[in-house]
Amino acid sequence: HTTGAKSGAPRDAPLMYTPDGQGSAIVAGTSFARERHPAWTANLLAHPDAAITVRGTRMPVCASLIGDDEREAAWTRIEAQWPGYRTYERTSGRKVRLFRLRLVRA
Numbered sequence: 543h544t545t546g547a548k549s550g551a552p553r554d555a556p557l558m559y560t561p562d563g564q565g566s567a568i569v570a571g572t573s574f575a576r577e578r579h580p581a582w583t584a585n586l587l588a589h590p591d592a593a594i595t596v597r598g599t600r601m602p603v604c605a606s607l608i609g610d611d612e613r614e615a616a617w618t619r620i621e622a623q624w625p626g627y628r629t630y631e632r633t634s635g636r637k638v639r640l641f642r643l644r645l646v647r648a
Contacts, residue, residue, distance in 0.1 A: 543600070555581075557569050559594075559643070560623045562642060567594065568616050569641050570639075570641075571641075572638050575631075576634060577634060579639055586605040587639075590606065592604075592643070601645055601646075603643040604644050605642070606641065606644070607639060616640050617640075
């Protein structure tokens with residue numbers, strides 16, 4: 543659940559995620575290898591405070607773009623769960639945006 547980068551309106555996008563082993567989730571803006579980044583990634587860049595719903599429970603998160611120094615480790619973790627998933631990045635011709643979603647404790 544994000545906030546629109548331009549509109550400020552609430553937006554929802556169903557996504558696959560990978561646990562990062564530290565209580566956070568990793569999501570990848572693959573967009574099925576399309577040439578353009580998916581809109582939800584621009585939303586997270588503009589408004590990193592978001593929410594996720596997992597098994598019917600909505601939780602607030604703060605998104606951060608995964609930097610170059612962590613990308614290989616993130617992709618390794620993603621592909622351990624979703625073998626071949628990085629093919630979307632290789633096919634798209636762009637650097638897929640990877641985000642870490644950290645739970646926000648109230």
